[in-house]
Amino acid sequence: MEKKYWQSLEIYKEIKKNSASEKEAMPEFSIDGLDESEIKGKSSRRDFLKMMGFSVGAVALVSSCQMPVRKAIPLLNRPQELTPGVPNYYASTFYDGDEYCSILVKTRESRPIKIEGNDLSPVSQRGTTARVQASVLDLYDDARLKGPMKNGKQSSWKTIDQEIKARLDTLKTDDKEVILMTSTLISPTTRKLIGDFTAAYPNVKWIQYDSLPMSAMRKANETNFGRAVIPYYHFENADVMVGFNADFLGTWLMPVTFSKQFSKGRKIKDGQTKMSRLYQFETNLSLTGSNADYRYQIKPSEEAAVLLKLYNTLARKTGNTVYTAPSVKTDVNRVAKDLLKSKGKSLVVSGTNDVQIQLIVNAINTLLDNYGKTIDLNTPVNLKQGAESDMMQAMSSIQSGKAGGILFYNVNPVYDCVHQDNLKKAIQKLPLKVSFSPVMDETASLCDYVCPDNNYLESWDDAEPAKNFFSFVQPTIRPIFDTRQFQDSLLTWLNAGQSYSDYLENNWKENFFPKQKEFTSFDKFWFKCKQDGVYSFANEEKAQPAYKPARLKAAKPRKNGLELALYEKISMGTGKHANNPWLQEMPDPVSTATWDNYVTLSPAFAKAQGLKQEDVVKINGKLELPVLIQPGQTEGTLGIAVGYGRTEAGKVGKNVGKNVFGLMNTAFGTKNLLGTVVTLEKTSKTYPLALTQTHHVMEGRPIVRETVLGEFVKNPAAGNEEHEKFLKSENFSLYPEPKFDAIQWGISIDLNSCTGCSNCLISCQAENNVAVVGKEQ
Numbered sequence: 001m002e003k004k005y006w007q008s009l010e011i012y013k014e015i016k017k018n019s020a021s022e023k024e025a026m027p028e029f030s031i032d033g034l035d036e037s038e039i040k041g042k043s044s045r046r047d048f049l050k051m052m053g054f055s056v057g058a059v060a061l062v063s064s065c066q067m068p069v070r071k072a073i074p075l076l077n078r079p080q081e082l083t084p085g086v087p088n089y090y091a092s093t094f095y096d097g098d099e100y101c102s103i104l105v106k107t108r109e110s111r112p113i114k115i116e117g118n119d120l121s122p123v124s125q126r127g128t129t130a131r132v133q134a135s136v137l138d139l140y141d142d143a144r145l146k147g148p149m150k151n152g153k154q155s156s157w158k159t160i161d162q163e164i165k166a167r168l169d170t171l172k173t174d175d176k177e178v179i180l181m182t183s184t185l186i187s188p189t190t191r192k193l194i195g196d197f198t199a200a201y202p203n204v205k206w207i208q209y210d211s212l213p214m215s216a217m218r219k220a221n222e223t224n225f226g227r228a229v230i231p232y233y234h235f236e237n238a239d240v241m242v243g244f245n246a247d248f249l250g251t252w253l254m255p256v257t258f259s260k261q262f263s264k265g266r267k268i269k270d271g272q273t274k275m276s277r278l279y280q281f282e283t284n285l286s287l288t289g290s291n292a293d294y295r296y297q298i299k300p301s302e303e304a305a306v307l308l309k310l311y312n313t314l315a316r317k318t319g320n321t322v323y324t325a326p327s328v329k330t331d332v333n334r335v336a337k338d339l340l341k342s343k344g345k346s347l348v349v350s351g352t353n354d355v356q357i358q359l360i361v362n363a364i365n366t367l368l369d370n371y372g373k374t375i376d377l378n379t380p381v382n383l384k385q386g387a388e389s390d391m392m393q394a395m396s397s398i399q400s401g402k403a404g405g406i407l408f409y410n411v412n413p414v415y416d417c418v419h420q421d422n423l424k425k426a427i428q429k430l431p432l433k434v435s436f437s438p439v440m441d442e443t444a445s446l447c448d449y450v451c452p453d454n455n456y457l458e459s460w461d462d463a464e465p466a467k468n469f470f471s472f473v474q475p476t477i478r479p480i481f482d483t484r485q486f487q488d489s490l491l492t493w494l495n496a497g498q499s500y501s502d503y504l505e506n507n508w509k510e511n512f513f514p515k516q517k518e519f520t521s522f523d524k525f526w527f528k529c530k531q532d533g534v535y536s537f538a539n540e541e542k543a544q545p546a547y548k549p550a551r552l553k554a555a556k557p558r559k560n561g562l563e564l565a566l567y568e569k570i571s572m573g574t575g576k577h578a579n580n581p582w583l584q585e586m587p588d589p590v591s592t593a594t595w596d597n598y599v600t601l602s603p604a605f606a607k608a609q610g611l612k613q614e615d616v617v618k619i620n621g622k623l624e625l626p627v628l629i630q631p632g633q634t635e636g637t638l639g640i641a642v643g644y645g646r647t648e649a650g651k652v653g654k655n656v657g658k659n660v661f662g663l664m665n666t667a668f669g670t671k672n673l674l675g676t677v678v679t680l681e682k683t684s685k686t687y688p689l690a691l692t693q694t695h696h697v698m699e700g701r702p703i704v705r706e707t708v709l710g711e712f713v714k715n716p717a718a719g720n721e722e723h724e725k726f727l728k729s730e731n732f733s734l735y736p737e738p739k740f741d742a743i744q745w746g747i748s749i750d751l752n753s754c755t756g757c758s759n760c761l762i763s764c765q766a767e768n769n770v771a772v773v774g775k776e777q
Helices: 009-013 047-051 056-064 132-140 157-173 190-199 217-224 255-264 302-320 333-341 355-367 388-400 420-428 486-493 500-511 521-534 603-608 709-714 721-728 761-766
Strands: 088-095 100-108 110-117 176-184 204-206 230-233 240-244 277-282 292-298 346-350 377-383 403-407 432-435 461-464 469-473 534-536 562-567 599-602 615-619 625-629 637-642 674-678 682-687
Touching: 088 461, 088 521, 110 204, 110 761, 132 761, 157 230, 157 403, 157 486, 176 388, 190 204, 190 403, 190 461, 190 486, 190 500, 204 388, 217 230, 217 355, 240 333, 277 333, 292 615, 302 346, 302 355, 302 562, 302 674, 333 346, 333 761, 346 355, 377 461, 377 674, 388 403, 388 420, 469 521, 486 500, 500 521, 521 534, 599 603, 603 625, 603 721, 625 682
Parallel strands: 088 469, 176 204, 176 403, 240 277, 240 346, 277 292, 403 432, 562 637, 599 625
Antiparallel strands: 088 100, 100 110, 230 377, 461 469, 469 534, 562 674, 599 637, 615 625, 615 682
16 A cells, blocks of 8 residues: 655645745845846846846956957967867865865866866765855855955055054064964965964964864863864764764765765665665754654753763663663664664764763764774864864953954854854954955954955865865966955965965975875876875874773753754855855755745644744744744754854845854853754744745655665565556557657666755756746746
8 A cells, every 4th residue: 555645734734825926025135226127026037146246257357357368360379278168177175164075176268167076085075065066156256355455445455465564563562462263274284374474473373263163072082082183984884873963964074975975875786785774863854864764853952861871771781881861751772772783883973062962972982882993083084173262262362452453264253153242342442353255244344454365266275174185276267356365465474475376385395295105206296186186195093092981971851941953054054155146045955945044843833832834933032033844843942044144245145034143052161053942932924935845745646655675675676566567557559659769868866875965956057057036936
């Protein structure tokens, strides 16, 4: 008998959804400066990108002004690397401070048009994400600054350099602290340059800041192993995986790498008859949760208790120390039994930035003998190196008057800091404020000087995402505007007399070339590095560091109060790319919503509160957001995506959604997405949500077909019986059976390997120039 599926609450309740067209849509972006036809939506669908300031043609015009003038007869003496109509590919690296990927950039006539994954990279393994694919559009964003700014007005590099250097020298003489605040930097050469800069200016204090840090994991590993590192995970070696609020297939740490690893254990071809198994404990329904074999709903306050219950269950069966744990209803016996069967081939991870939780996770993985097999502490990941304590010290220095200046690189703390108002007031008191932001964002708008950084497709650099794994950034186009790479600005203020590309090459010649034995000539070695885009050295450490146990504990789960679970959307992330229309319009893989953030509520809770889809609710009496009813949301919790509510981002991203970074949980000295207790009240308002899937009826067709692995091994047609019946039935036709002699094209998707990440959606949009139409359409 065919299993019946309900793909929406409307079908389940037999409620006809009201037409969205009956509701008046609110404008999603500023209409200032638009003519009447654009405001009324009379412009064509393809005019949307132009209206929002994205014009490849304009960039071609600007870029060509900087290229050498060539005769129109050309190509008698054409550039060796350029053949009209034939694309060139450059190996490079995408890293925005949060996400890493080794890439190939496709260019036509010296203009980047498409991003692909680099198959030579052992880290990203030819993979990309939606944000990586969409990053090529950021290059052509007209919101990018066209040159240096002084007090909100256009200036020149000569003026900017003279004044900033003079102020730096004065602050050095006065022994006033200057804070250099950057995102986590994974470039060994940039880190060396900052070392040179702080040596020349000893009063400069460098701190790394992450919007969503992972300091708790590093602290826990320092406690247990003596190393404050984030380990390298090998999901491909795990037969059983258990995740706790870690969306490792979507947004957590290294989703490109983890998705590739995870899919290897899900393939059932070439004689393979086993599949890995995934258990997911989470509050919001995530991409990883939707791919799980078994999914458990837990509140944020229950996570530590459930983890400790799991540890104690394993400890009792293996004769290890058992700790006192609060009572929790979640049954972990099935998980524990499966984990014990797969000792050394299992993996438990948590995405919660809480030290006690990470200590329990370490204890479980140690008990299961996973270190050195599915977890490698000898190859630490260099992402997420920021510490909340550094940020608090910087705030204290600014407020006390100890600091006299601050430099911001690839960070926007005025937008994504928890205490945004306090930071804003403190920054305004400083005599020197410099931002290297390529756009006038919330932090840059408060600075005296803005020295706009190049786009990464216009830059030189290197990257070390994990120990001894390197990749390279190289320009694929000349700088379109009068911008300058951050590293070149530091070199200019140091009077170094060299460009960063030379500094980069010299660093590799002096510090990396001697470590390898494959090449005797540096020129050949350097050419190979740039051509492949990656290089790696063997890791000499083999034995994992010894485990030092720590006392495990967990707080009692809350019985009352509505718990908030903030999360990252796969499209928007932390909001750095809010002005990218491809990402704004990308449907969320779980909710199919675009252009907004919203409050996700469970169907039962929404019913109890008398709430319907698109009703507007007020959080903590201030923040108003629409409701999206989401099956899979844990009862007694609500979810909201970060990365929205930008007030300075460009025409596309400005004032889209609400900023909820201020609702992060800081109760234990760390920035945590989970656990803040909030209030919720219904208003009389409604707000339309743009969903790409509103028709969920299968019209009697068996679209969803499934089977279990055991049945599939016995019979590959299991779950597809309807198709077998069709083939065996007598299908008469008045017409002869057509013959297809020509070439036919088709596409086949392995649904065991596909995670639903929407990477292919943005890739298709970039490859085929699919129009962005805006929220109303």
